Amino acid sequence: MKKEFTTKPEKIMEAWPGELSSFSWQDFVTAIPSPLFLITTYKSNGKENACLQSWSTFIGDSGEFICIIGSVSKHGHLYQTLNETKCCVLNFPSRDVYDKCTKTIDNNGFDDDEITMSGLTAEKAITVHAPRIKECFLNIECELLWEHEHFENSNSVTVALKATHICMDSERYDESKLGRYGKTGYMFNINSLRNPDTGEVTPDCYGAMELYK
Known part of the structure; x- marks a missing residue:
């Protein structure tokens, strides 16, 4: 089921002071690599x-x-x-x-x-x-x-x-x-994945690309 997000979900909170001034909450919700x-x-x-x-x-x-x-x-x-x-x-x-x-x-x-x-x-x-x-x-x-x-x-x-x-x-x-x-x-x-429903934070991580043929 898709959900709509126009404003910051209430559950998303700063993990450190000033985080949501330095980064957008949309960055954490979408987590585009x-x-x-x-x-x-x-x-x-x-x-x-x-x-x-x-x-x-x-x-x-x-x-x-x-x-x-x-x-x-x-x-x-x-x-x-x-x-x-x-x-x-x-x-x-x-x-x-x-x-x-x-x-x-x-x-x-x-x-x-x-x-x-x-x-x-x-x-x-x-x-x-x-x-x-x-x-x-x-x-x-x-x-x-x-x-x-x-x-x-x-x-x-x-x-x-x-x-x-x-x-x-x-x-x-x-x-x-x-x-x-x-x-x-x-x-x-x-970048620090967030669950907009629960506010759960996955710490910053890195990944690799898998090739599909």
């Missing part, structure tokens, strides 16, 4: 910046490959560095390095080399002034195209990036080896 990756840049002091990211989509357009980042906070290092350098790298981790990637959430001081401090390896990009993460099986180097507020005076913006270079582990694009999908491939963010 999105690929997980780290966006890396250089801060103005030359230190590595790494932001674990989701809520994004990718599309080819007239020979170009475009990434739309759905939500970038105006108050974080990523927004600041993107506006300063106009470039970044998108780094896609596999399951075996995910725990190190989450450490970048804690190692996020302005004076921190966030990649190195999290146990990962920074390497130079080919076409942009931004660090790549060696352990990630796919690196997409990008230039900033534009940003747009979600609404007037919103806390976050949507950002468009254009790919300038791709580096990918050959065992990932060979589906007879590790491949791009399943437990060894792309990881997907599943």
